[in-house]
Amino acid sequence: MAEDLLSVQDLHTEFERGDGTVYAVNGISFSVAPGETLGIVGESGSGKSVSVLSIMGLLRGNGQVTEGTAKFMGKDLLRLRRRQLEDMRGRDIGMIFQDPMTSLNPTMRIGDQITEVMLSHQYTNRKGAFNRTLQLLEEVGIPEGKARFRSYPHEFSGGMRQRVMIAMAIACEPQLLIADEPTTALDVTVQTQILALLRELQQKRRMSIILITHDFGVATNFCDRIIVMYAGKVMESAPLDGFLRRSAHPYTIGLKRSVIEVGTQSHQLKAIPGMAMALTEPPRACPFAGRCDLAARRCREELPELRAIGGDHYVACHRAEEVLAAGATLDNLMAGGVVSAG
Template identity: 50%
Template sequence: MNKLLEVKDLNISFHTFAGEVQAIRGVNFDLYEGETLAIVGESGSGKSVTTKSIMQLLSANSEIKSGEILFNDRDIVKAPEKEMQKIRGKDISMIFQDPMTSLNPTMTIGNQIMEPLLKHRKLNKTEAKHRAIELLNLVGIPKPQLRIKQYPHQFSGGMRQRVVIAIALACAPKVLIADEPTTALDVTIQGQILDLMKDLQKRIETSIIFITHDLGVVANVADRVAVMYGGKIIEVGTVDEIFYNPQHPYTWGLISSMPSLDTTEEELYVIPGTPPDLLHPPKGDAFAPRNPYAMKIDLEEEPPMLKVSDTHYAATWLLHPNAPKVDPPLAVKERWNKFQKQVGSLNGGK
């Protein structure tokens, strides 16, 4: 597969009254043609900030301190705003968390879908309207000829999310960023949206960056997974490597805390402690204060990305040849096995 997007040593800070928040600290990842890369982690780990920087949609008090974002071998960190306006919506599109706030309540659904087609594809209004109807039909909106004249408040939450997907896919972008697109939806609609995205990805051959804190979603949609913590990617690998052979204690904690249908409140695992204060980033491994397997070196020196396989890397000193042998907690394997059975039953045993 060809490499489509490459993020190199990205560092982003927010300037606040309290001081400089080092939100993103040396993030590196690649995205290949036709793949889905999931970025997972707790709230505040840096998932959304990382991907918004790709679109150059960061807030006014933010600053990309250093690093590169290479798209088609061009560093778009240095791209002027006029060039980014040509890229946004055409080559790189984004689906945001809340479809109601993403849509303009004063514009019809049809005009909102037509807007990128008129701007980037240079279609006339008749052609753009015809294409908008096709897109609504493509994302499963019934009676698109009627719906195109309606406003966002006349759609349900799931339907609004389908409209947002139609807008994002209007120009067949090379990269689609989905920022927790199913968070506000119930489980049934969530499954429909995920199936829709997988189907559309095959049709238009786009690459997807899928941001989520829900590992169950990751198992269903991703090819590769990047785990973020404290503004860094601390483990990356194929979806099977991350779930069946996780190496970082934080990843163990995430998998252990996945709920299943037979989980009781008393059984649900919770990672102890709180995320690090990025106003004053820790000296060593940011996860060390919450890590029951932390060693002295974790408090003194930040671990590098150590190789597990050609596709699997993790930033933990436990992978060092001189580290003691530590096996993942039994809860990790039990939780994943329960989840697999749950998925199988929901899919009719397939």
């Protein structure tokens, strides 16, 4: 654990709204080892993106980190001066987002945008940046780099724009790449291409990746370790294998069952009822209780702590042992859970 590249401890983030405070992130901790791929999975509003934006100092004006530390290469990102953090962003930590169009400058040639990243971080000189851009374009799978250098973002397909974003993000050889829903807006065919590209780049560089996604299928096919977030809390955290074979949180199981695979019959799908709500006060009971088939009285009264259940696997559910023991007969347990919970 001592050699983690990034270690986030007890992060809290709040937003001030006209009608009060929204508690977006409520004490999450996670770490990323060098070369590791961490998946952060959750629905809209779970706090998965906000967590990362908090660390990167990219919260909107009404958002504020109120507690926590985020150690990266020995420095606490949350206590850096703005200037220092800006230096680090794009150089030591690269970022890509769901919609490349919002991050690319529509009036600037894509080659210039990539060189600009290197020049602004004094990574190399103008000549070096130009040559390296051509190299990067090839590396991310954009053929005819010299011609494409002069193209504008609108001349590219969604998948190609995401490749440009990736080239920008890795231009300064960052140690960590944060990818926030990088494939959500893309066709399934392009999604696989982008995931394969990210993996290839990562393996060449031994770069760490944090992949944020709502799609359990994407996370489990790409990540070494996964944390599931809900209402700004970590619900479950485990290495991939533990996640796949011993999911211990009803919410995780719900997300798993929501993945639409080839051959899935519609009657096999089970929607998680309801939706995630913005918290206007810090959670005092299990935030998922209202949507959980297993919720018992205790779940509505007592906040479950994130606790170890063996094998580097952590879960925040009062009934995790029952979930694990039930295994394939979980539906019976859930049906029973509804009855006993009244």
